[in-house]
Amino acid sequence: MARRAQPVGRYAGGATALGLVALTLGTLGAVAWRAGSAGGLTGGLGPADWAALRFTLLQAGLSAALSVALAVPVARALARRWFFGRRALIALMGAPFILPVIVAVLGLLAVFGRGGILNAGLAALGLAPLSIYGLHGVILGNVFFNLPLAVRLILQGWLSIPAERFRLAAALGFAPAEIARQIERPMLREIVPGAALAIFLICLTSFAIALTLGGGPRATTIELAIYQAFRFDFDLGHAATLAALQFAISGAAMLLALRLTLPQASAAGLDRPVERWDAASPWLRAQDAVLTTLAALFLLTPLALIVTQGLPTLLTLPGIVWTSALNSLVVALASAGLATAAALALALAITGPRPALYEAAGMLPLATSPLVLGTGLFLILNPVVDPSRLALAVTALSNAAVALPFGLRALVPALREVEASHGRLADALGMQGLARLRLLILPRLRRPLGFSMGLAAALSMGDLGVVTLFAPPEGGTLPLQLYRLMGAYRMNDAAGAALLLLILSFALFWIFDRGGRADAEA
Amino acid sequence: MKLPMLAAGLLALVLGSAAQAEEKPVLTVYTYDSFASKWGPGPEVKTAFEKTCGCTLKFVTAGDGAALLSRIRLEGKRTKADVVIGLDTSLTAAAHKTGLFAAHASLPKLDMPVKWTDPTFVPFDWGWFAFVYDKTKVKNVPHSFEELAKSNLKVVIEDPRSSTPGLGLLLWVKKVYGDKAGAMWKSLAHNIVTVTPGWDQAYGMFLKGEADMVLSYTTSPAYHINVEHDDSKGAALFDKGNYMEVEVAGKIAGTKHPKLANAFMHFITTEAFQKLIPTTNWMYPVIKLSTPLPKGFDEYRPKISLLYPSAEVPKIKDKALAEWRDALSQ
Numbered sequence: 078m079a080r081r082a083q084p085v086g087r088y089a090g091g092a093t094a095l096g097l098v099a100l101t102l103g104t105l106g107a108v109a110w111r112a113g114s115a116g117g118l119t120g121g122l123g124p125a126d127w128a129a130l131r132f133t134l135l136q137a138g139l140s141a142a143l144s145v146a147l148a149v150p151v152a153r154a155l156a157r158r159w160f161f162g163r164r165a166l167i168a169l170m171g172a173p174f175i176l177p178v179i180v181a182v183l184g185l186l187a188v189f190g191r192g193g194i195l196n197a198g199l200a201a202l203g204l205a206p207l208s209i210y211g212l213h214g215v216i217l218g219n220v221f222f223n224l225p226l227a228v229r230l231i232l233q234g235w236l237s238i239p240a241e242r243f244r245l246a247a248a249l250g251f252a253p254a255e256i257a258r259q260i261e262r263p264m265l266r267e268i269v270p271g272a273a274l275a276i277f278l279i280c281l282t283s284f285a286i287a288l289t290l291g292g293g294p295r296a297t298t299i300e301l302a303i304y305q306a307f308r309f310d311f312d313l314g315h316a317a318t319l320a321a322l323q324f325a326i327s328g329a330a331m332l333l334a335l336r337l338t339l340p341q342a343s344a345a346g347l348d349r350p351v352e353r354w355d356a357a358s359p360w361l362r363a364q365d366a367v368l369t370t371l372a373a374l375f376l377l378t379p380l381a382l383i384v385t386q387g388l389p390t391l392l393t394l395p396g397i398v399w400t401s402a403l404n405s406l407v408v409a410l411a412s413a414g415l416a417t418a419a420a421l422a423l424a425l426a427i428t429g430p431r432p433a434l435y436e437a438a439g440m441l442p443l444a445t446s447p448l449v450l451g452t453g454l455f456l457i458l459n460p461v462v463d464p465s466r467l468a469l470a471v472t473a474l475s476n477a478a479v480a481l482p483f484g485l486r487a488l489v490p491a492l493r494e495v496e497a498s499h500g501r502l503a504d505a506l507g508m509q510g511l512a513r514l515r516l517l518i519l520p521r522l523r524r525p526l527g528f529s530m531g532l533a534a535a536l537s538m539g540d541l542g543v544v545t546l547f548a549p550p551e552g553g554t555l556p557l558q559l560y561r562l563m564g565a566y567r568m569n570d571a572a573g574a575a576l577l578l579l580i581l582s583f584a585l586f587w588i589f590d591r592g593g594r595a596d597a598e599a
Numbered sequence: 600m601k602l603p604m605l606a607a608g609l610l611a612l613v614l615g616s617a618a619q620a621e622e623k624p625v626l627t628v629y630t631y632d633s634f635a636s637k638w639g640p641g642p643e644v645k646t647a648f649e650k651t652c653g654c655t656l657k658f659v660t661a662g663d664g665a666a667l668l669s670r671i672r673l674e675g676k677r678t679k680a681d682v683v684i685g686l687d688t689s690l691t692a693a694a695h696k697t698g699l700f701a702a703h704a705s706l707p708k709l710d711m712p713v714k715w716t717d718p719t720f721v722p723f724d725w726g727w728f729a730f731v732y733d734k735t736k737v738k739n740v741p742h743s744f745e746e747l748a749k750s751n752l753k754v755v756i757e758d759p760r761s762s763t764p765g766l767g768l769l770l771w772v773k774k775v776y777g778d779k780a781g782a783m784w785k786s787l788a789h790n791i792v793t794v795t796p797g798w799d800q801a802y803g804m805f806l807k808g809e810a811d812m813v814l815s816y817t818t819s820p821a822y823h824i825n826v827e828h829d830d831s832k833g834a835a836l837f838d839k840g841n842y843m844e845v846e847v848a849g850k851i852a853g854t855k856h857p858k859l860a861n862a863f864m865h866f867i868t869t870e871a872f873q874k875l876i877p878t879t880n881w882m883y884p885v886i887k888l889s890t891p892l893p894k895g896f897d898e899y900r901p902k903i904s905l906l907y908p909s910a911e912v913p914k915i916k917d918k919a920l921a922e923w924r925d926a927l928s929q
Contacts (some may be wrong), residue, residue, distance in 0.1 A: 094606075094714035111673070125924065183803055191753070191792065192808030210793050285796050288758060292793045294929040305760035308665040309920070311672055311693065456673060463679070465659055488684050545632065545662045546670075565638035566822045566881070568806050578694075 087288050090426025093419045094438035100478050101441040104453020105164075108252045111456050112313035126276040126302055126319065131216040133298040134326070136212065136287055137280035140219035141273045147196040147220065148227030148272070149265065156227070156235035157353040166369070167232070170376050174225040175535035175582045176383075177556050179287045179577040183377035185290075187220055187386070194382075210292035218286040223276040223375060224318025226483065230275075233487050233525060234259070234268040237494050238292070240352065256355050267493075271486050272582065274334035278327055278443035278482075299323055303446050308527035328445030331437055369461075380579070390569050398558050398574050402581060405555040408473045409537040409585060415477035416533035417526060419482035419511055424492050427485075439485045442478040449473060451543030468547035472554065476537035484529030484534075491525040531589030535582040555581070625655045626859045629680040632660045640872075640879040647871050654859050662784060662903075664763055664846070666696055675699070676853060681860045683847035684723060689766050689916070691720050691847060691909040697843050701852035704766045704861065709866050710887045712904035713843065713878065720847035723867045724882035727841040727901055728767045729834040730754060730812040731819045737811050742838045744772065748786040755792050755801045755810040759920060762797045763844070768814050770912065771842030773919040784926035791927065815842065818881045821895030825878065833899070840903030864875070 122130075155167060189195050189209040196206040209217065238260060280287075284301040290367050299319055306316035356362075426435040451470060454471060458464050464471070495518055503517050519526070541556045553561070555578050562571040627771040635641035635658040643866040645656045659680070661667040669688050671678055678699065678900070686694050694700060703721045711725055715849040732740065747754070757765030776783045792810045805813035811836070846869050855858045868874050873884035877893050884892075907915070 124922075128928070179800060179803075182800065183807065186804060186807060186809055190804075190807070190809050285800075289793055289795050289800060293788075293791060293927045294758070294794065294924045297924075303762065306794075308669055308915075309760045309766075313668060395637065452673065455670075459674060460677070545666070560637065560799060561633060561636040563705075563803060564633040565636065566802070566819075566826070567638065567801055571803070 087429055088427055089422035090424075090429075093422045094426070096419070097438045097441050097478060098480070100447070100475070101450065102324070102452075103446045104445075104450045105317060105324070107456045108320070108449055108452040109314055109317035111417075111458075112317050115140055122318065122322070125137070125297070126299075129297045129302045130322065130326075132287075132296060133281060133300075134213050136219065136296075136298070137277045137293075138225065139212075139216050140144060140280045141277035141385065143216060143564070144220050144223040144227045144276050145231075145269055145273045146476065147372070148231050149269070150364075150368050151224075152228050152231035153261070154237055154368045155232055156192050157356040158362075158365050158369070163339055166240070166373060167229075168583075168590065170373060171225045171229055171381070171532075171586065171590075172380055172579070172583050173221055173222065173376050175539050177539040177541065177559065177575075177578065177585060180383060180539075180562070180578065181222060181379070182218065182286060182289050182410055182577075183498065184383045185218060187382040188379050189214075189217065195379075203412055210290060212296070214290035214292065214405070215287050216298055218274075218290045219280050219283075221376065222286065223279060224372070227276060228372070229528070230272040230486050231265070231268055233528065234264045234490060236524070238264055243353055243355070247352075251355060253355050253358075253361065263339065266337075267490055268486075270334040270337040274330055274440065275443060275482060275486055277330055279324060281323060281330075282444065282446055300446055300448070301345075303448055307448060314554045315451075316449065320446045323446060324441075325445050327435070327440065331440055332415070335433060335436065383572075383579060384576055387572040387574075387579075390573030391576050394570060394573050394577065398555070398570075398577065399564075401553045401558040402555045402577060404469060405538050405578075406581065406585075408469050408476065408554060409534040412471040412476040412480065412537040413530045413534035413585075413589070415473065416480040416537075417484055417529045420481050420488055421476065421522075421526070423481070424485055424488040425514075427489050428496055429494050431505050440482055443482050445478075447475075447479075447543065450478075451546040454544050456564055464547045468544060469554075471547050472544045473537070475543045476540050477533065479540065480529075480533035480536045483532050486527075487525035487528045487532075488522060491522055495521045527591060531586040534585040534589060538582040538585060539578060602687075602895060606818075609704065609805055616909045623653060623655045624856055624859060625657050626856055626863060627657050627681050627861065629659050629661065629667060629678075629683045629685075631663045631669065632687040634658075634685050634880070635660050635664075638879065640875040640887065643875050643879070644872060648863060648866055652859060652862055653699055654858070655855075663794055664690055671699060672697060678853075680851050681854040681856050682848060682863050686720065686847050686849065688762065688845045688847070688906060688909045689763070689912050691717065692911075693912050694849065695719055699853070700849040701854075703850065705863060707886060709868075709885050711845070711851055711883075711885055713845070715845075715905055717847070719908065720849045721867055722845050722874070723883060724849050724876045724880055725843060725845040726882040727817040727904065728764055728771060728814060728842055729819075729836065729841050729899065731818040731832055731834050732812045734831050734833045737833075740835050741835065743788065744775065744783055744837070746883075747790060748783070750790070752790055752811045753792045753806050754790050754812045756814045757798055757801050758794045758796055759916075762795075764798050764801075764816075765794075766916070767842050769916070769919050770907055771905060772815050773915060773922075774842060774907060775839050777906055781922035781926050784849050784923055785929070788927055788929070794927070808867070813877070814879065815905055816844075817899040817901065818877075818883070820897060820899060821877075821880050821893055824895040825893045836899060836901045837876075838903075840905040841901040843904050843906040845906070846864065846880075873891040898906060 199206055242260050246260060268460055282300050284298045284304065287296045287298045288301060299322065302317045303316050306312045306319060362553055423439045424433055436474050455464055458467060503513055508517060541557060544554050544557055559574040559578060562574055607776060607868050630885045633639050641658055661670045664685050664687050665681065667685050673800055692899050699777060700716050706721060709715050711722065730805060737752065741750055756768055759765040759769040772783055801813050802815060804810060813913050817834040820834055823829040823832045848864065850860045873886050874888055876882055876884045877896060
């Protein structure tokens with residue numbers, strides 16, 4: 078929408094975009110270059126790779142579509158209802174997204190697994206057990222992980238609609254269907270493609286959920302094929318080819334999402350509390366209540382089980398777990414600050430000229446194979462400096478890169494809204510550069526900025542990331558310590574560490590996000 | 600606030616290690632993560648070796664054995680490692696091919712079910728892979744893959760592409776069934792609940808009751824007996840034998856501290872090192888210890904030990920993987 082030149086945003090945004098390109102394509106280049114010098118790029122893709130590609134596209138596509146399709150009614154229900162504990166519920170429902178994969182999978186299995194409470198319930202009723210393993214299990218796992226993200230992004234969209242529009246709609250006597258067509262659908266056309274794209278890319282580069290819940294090698298994703306190329310075959314050329322393929326798919330998905338996105342032509346609002354006269358019918362009330370309850374049950378039951386399983390050992394965890402938790406906190410805060418500053422710079426650039434380039438740069442980290450990123454960074458840094466000395470700094474940097482796209486998804490629509498509503502007035506006042514940022518933009522972006530900080534901090538807490546390639550044995554991070562406990566048979570302590578991780582991640586998210594600031598009255 | 604904190608931390612690290620470097624030579628030992636962790640043998644190995652070597656022992660870690668080898672290959676001749684500890688017999692052929700490792704000195708009398716002839720790598724522990732089960736739930740313990748395939752027992756296994764035990768199972772089935780390995784995997788498909796990326800997920804799922812059995816080690820029950828005082832786990836011994844894993848160490852030929860590296864390589868097969876192995880790595884020591892092994896170690900000893908000569912592993916693993924994938928992808 079806004080076409081005004083903003084030098085502050087442009088330079089910082091350009092630098093951020095370049096940094097992201099270096100971190101993603103640059104590390105891939107380093108791996109490919111190393112492969113070339115170590116005996117040639119053995120490029121070709123075998124039948125197993127094509128099978129992995131087909132499965133990856135299938136599970137990522139279905140997971141993204143389903144997550145978003147379920148998220149729209151849930152977000153709408155949360156956007157137009159006020160009830161006791163709504164803030165806490167919104168925040169809690171975001172928690173699955175910030176869990177480390179291994180913890181989330183064990184939590185899901187406690188509910189849906191062979192020995193889970195669902196099958197215990199079915200057995201009590203004399204019904205045959207359900208198996209979670211298979212494509213449906215993979216989708217279930219991905220939706221569990223990504224539904225929270227989709228709900229939050231879409232909810233942000235709903236909450237950014239100025240109250241005046243609903244007021245006007247009510248004055249004009251709009252029915253819910255007309256409100257949906259005139260107000261809500263344009264908002265969704267702006268937000269949903271980006272949210273779906275983000276989820277598609279997350280599922281594209283994951284492998285642990287797909288493999289564990291997929292039930293066997295037919296659930297092989299490209300990321301697992303990259304893993305195999307690295308450690309089973311040590312074929313860096315093949316790994317680089319597969320990683321490039323991942324980028325190509327991501328590029329195609331981004332183009333598609335950009336084509337589907339319709340920035341909305343918005344009018345100004347006065348930041349009044351939203352009141353929804355249209356949603357008062359008992360039928361709609363019941364519908365929203367049922368949807369909210371179901372979503373909460375689906376997302377919160379596994380979390381509750383993680384809590385109950387971790388409680389017995391939480392307070393008796395060995396000291397080193399607490400030290401590594403401290404390391405993780407430092408990394409998380411650094412990475413949150415970095416991710417949010419970079420996301421803001423990029424968002425400012427995206428609302429300026431040639432947005433597509435910046436949009437693409439902002440999505441690159443999601444398309445990156447963590448293994449290739451880590452290996453590439455290692456190859457680049459190793460000749461210069463001892464990698465274990467940089468373990469925490471490198472972890473903070475790569476975690477920031479990984480979290481940036483999510484912050485961006487929240488910031489861009491909000492920034493467009495700000496520019497559309499207040500940009501002309503600011504222009505007329507000659508408010509440019511830093512003054513515009515400080516007086517106009519930052520105060521109105523508090524909500525998405527908080528979300529971005531919280532999400533980046535929490536994601537960084539739970540991410541194993543590149544630290545395994547760089548970690549010194551003593552320090553390490555909390556997720557690394559969790560894996561070490563599991564590797565040493567200490568599953569009960571690991572459950573306690575998982576709970577500690579959950580608590581810290583969630584606390585970080587809560588503090589920054591302040592319950593989503595979802596209450597418009599606040 | 601956080602940036603100065605981070606910078607201060609980094610500075611302290613740099614200064615700290617610089618101060619150490621002036622005093623004593625540093626022997627750099629690359630190993631896998633769980634070896635050097637608080638619960639592995641690493642910390643006590645460090646203390647014991649530093650008592651006599653007049654040096655500082657520094658561990659540098661990679662995720663697991665295969666990641667360790669990848670790291671050595673990535674670094675090539677520029678590696679800072681003096682010694683690498685934590686590769687296993689499925690990796691030694693590839694490790695040998697890098698040309699980075701030097702031959703070992705003469706070894707003491709080893710106590711292992713197989714004769715050790717590798718001129719480069721020194722074994723530091725060994726064990727057998729086995730399906731571990733809950734005695735209270737599994738009454739008819741299978742004694743072969745055929746019996747397992749005929750039963751309705753559900754197992755969790757690890758992926759050979761991303762996990763050491765997974766690769767061990769792949770080689771195990773191949774060793775016993777040769778050309779018929781693919782058919783055996785097909786008949787086992789209905790037993791396999793799922794395939795996990797690593798041992799930790801598989802074992803965690805087993806303990807949570809997701810499966811009747813899990814692919815682990817014959818020594819897994821010993822952990823539960825000795826640490827948790829829980830005698831409910833058992834390991835299935837198969838009539839045609841269980842596949843072995845032998846973990847090894849090797850000296851980097853280009854080491855700047857050849858004397859220290861030799862001393863450490865010698866230290867590995869002494870009692871001071873070996874007595875730490877059973878209750879930290881939960882594997883068998885490679886020499887006869889003066890003290891008896893922990894409870895559970897003698898209970899589950901297969902009669903037949905299976906192991907491919909390490910030079911054969913690279914030739915067969917691709918074919919074995921293709922058979923595995925085809926059989927389980929249907």
